[in-house]
Amino acid sequence: MIESFFNPEIIAAIWPIVLAGLLNTVLLSLIVVPLGLLGGLILALLATVHHPLVRWPLMAWVDFFRAFPPLVLLVLLFAGLPFAGLELGGFACVAIAFFLNTGAYYGEILRAGIDSVPAGQVEAGRSTGLSRLQAMTYIVLPQAVRNVLPDLMSNTLEVVKLTSLGSVVAVPELLFQARQAQSLTYNATPIVLAAIIYFLLLWPLVRLLSRLENRALAGRR
Amino acid sequence: MSKPIVEAREIHKHFGHLHVLKGVDLEVAERELVFVIGPSGSGKSTLLRCLNRLEEPSSGSVVVDGIDMLDPRTDINHARQRIGMVFQSFNLYPHMTALGNVTLALRKVAGKSRGEADVLGMAALERVGLADRAGHTPGQLSGGQQQRVAIARAIALEPRVMLFDEPTSALDPELVGSVLEVMRDLRQSGMTMIVVSHEMGFARNAADRVVFMDDGLIVEQGPPAAIFENPTQERTRAFIGQIQRH
Ligand SMILES: Nc1ncnc2c1ncn2[C@@H]1O[C@H](COP(=O)(O)OP(=O)(O)OP(=O)(O)O)[C@@H](O)[C@H]1O
Ligand SMILES: [Mg+2]
Numbered sequence: 182m183i184e185s186f187f188n189p190e191i192i193a194a195i196w197p198i199v200l201a202g203l204l205n206t207v208l209l210s211l212i213v214v215p216l217g218l219l220g221g222l223i224l225a226l227l228a229t230v231h232h233p234l235v236r237w238p239l240m241a242w243v244d245f246f247r248a249f250p251p252l253v254l255l256v257l258l259f260a261g262l263p264f265a266g267l268e269l270g271g272f273a274c275v276a277i278a279f280f281l282n283t284g285a286y287y288g289e290i291l292r293a294g295i296d297s298v299p300a301g302q303v304e305a306g307r308s309t310g311l312s313r314l315q316a317m318t319y320i321v322l323p324q325a326v327r328n329v330l331p332d333l334m335s336n337t338l339e340v341v342k343l344t345s346l347g348s349v350v351a352v353p354e355l356l357f358q359a360r361q362a363q364s365l366t367y368n369a370t371p372i373v374l375a376a377i378i379y380f381l382l383l384w385p386l387v388r389l390l391s392r393l394e395n396r397a398l399a400g401r402r
Numbered sequence: 403m404s405k406p407i408v409e410a411r412e413i414h415k416h417f418g419h420l421h422v423l424k425g426v427d428l429e430v431a432e433r434e435l436v437f438v439i440g441p442s443g444s445g446k447s448t449l450l451r452c453l454n455r456l457e458e459p460s461s462g463s464v465v466v467d468g469i470d471m472l473d474p475r476t477d478i479n480h481a482r483q484r485i486g487m488v489f490q491s492f493n494l495y496p497h498m499t500a501l502g503n504v505t506l507a508l509r510k511v512a513g514k515s516r517g518e519a520d521v522l523g524m525a526a527l528e529r530v531g532l533a534d535r536a537g538h539t540p541g542q543l544s545g546g547q548q549q550r551v552a553i554a555r556a557i558a559l560e561p562r563v564m565l566f567d568e569p570t571s572a573l574d575p576e577l578v579g580s581v582l583e584v585m586r587d588l589r590q591s592g593m594t595m596i597v598v599s600h601e602m603g604f605a606r607n608a609a610d611r612v613v614f615m616d617d618g619l620i621v622e623q624g625p626p627a628a629i630f631e632n633p634t635q636e637r638t639r640a641f642i643g644q645i646q647r648h
């Protein structure tokens with residue numbers, strides 16, 4: 182049993198492969214999270230423009246990318262675009278897919294945050310001569326982010342988990358590397374190791390999120 | 403009367419089908435304190451908000467300190483520095499300290515360095531008696547203190563005119579006095595003020611003129627004694643009687 186699921190010899194042999202995967206997962210997260218946040222911020226700011234020419238396309242965009250399964254989106258980019266003469270690497274496809282998919286989610290969260298800031302806050306700022314953009318930057322966004330911090334965190338957690346989708350398009354992240362090691366060793370140990378690493382990586386985030394959520398609840402009381 | 407610093411002419415404001423201001427003329431002289439009273443929904447807040455263009459008048463003209471507020475070529479953000487505004491619900495920025503609230507526009511609009519802004523901000527807090535609360539956030543201040551910080555935020559920019567929209571009506575009765583005290587000081591320093599409020603005692607001994615609005619129009623105006631004791635219009639009389647019974 183231990184032999185095939187948690188074999189010390191195999192761990193000793195494959196840990197460099199799995200470690201490289203872990204590094205890539207971290208790196209991938211450090212790229213796709215800011216990218217998704219950026220996309221979300223752009224969408225949330227566009228949502229404050231109440232012009233029909235902005236509103237309807239924006240709504241369609243957000244709905245589309247929230248409804249579209251991220252794995253399908255990724256495969257479509259990776260396997261579909263070459264037929265249009267555009268061959269992007271797995272890494273670039275993951276980055277684009279996440280920008281589109283998680284951006285839409287981050288966007289909805291940030292939009293809710295912006296809506297939660299009372300209109301009087303902007304009016305106070307504008308009455309002192311701040312421009313719309315300045316009022317947004319210095320007054321609304323800091324409060325908006327604070328109000329939806331647990332949601333942003335929880336979405337970030339999902340995004341980090343979703344980076345394992347990169348394995349499908351041969352991005353050498355943790356899951357992909359573990360599968361490689363598994364096929365080299367004919368043993369489940371690498372996958373078990375990867376699972377443990379995923380847990381250790383995400384568990385602190387989960388704890389932090391729980392504490393934030395509890396604090397938000399206590400603050401509401 | 404010296405030359406007017408605020409000149410609003412024929413202000414109309416529609417919200418959809420709702421005709422809220424129906425041709426209001428208001429002239430305010432330099433150093434004058436004008437009180438605006440009237441029933442709920444009569445358009446008092448809307449009038450104030452048209453003066454600094456927080457609300458876009460549907461028609462009419464607004465000139466403040468020689469600046470045509472409705473001219474599209476006017477740099478509205480620059481013009482608004484000259485018009486301080488104080489809100490019923492304070493609207494302090496909860497994520498900043500009292501000093502941060504006061505210095506934000508000094509730095510971002512008036513272009514002061516952080517050091518300069520802090521000096522000016524502390525001076526403004528000093529004027530409202532809250533220099534010792536500079537590092538507190540709004541949540542750590544009483545309502546009266548919050549409103550005084552809001553006044554400091556406005557006067558730090560050295561406005562030519564101050565607009566007050568029911569500055570004391572969200573306050574517990576025992577906190578009203580401290581805010582009126584600050585407003586009295588401002589008046590003594592020669593600030594031009596337009597105040598929407600039902601603090602009759604304050605109006606009686608501080609206002610130069612009381613304006614009574616009803617249904618989007620100025621019905622009657624004059625010195626406080628005349629309006630409170632001998633209103634000529636039936637609607638004014640009814641309204642004064644109503645609030646004095648409270
Ligand atoms: N942004 C808005 N959109 C639609 N209607 C509005 C808006 N602002 C004000 N109104 C309406 O305009 C009318 C006048 O409102 P306003 O706030 O100026 O009255 P007020 O005299 O200040 O009343 P109060 O004493 O209750 O503060 C009211 O009927 C109000 O519902
Ligand atoms: Mg009002």
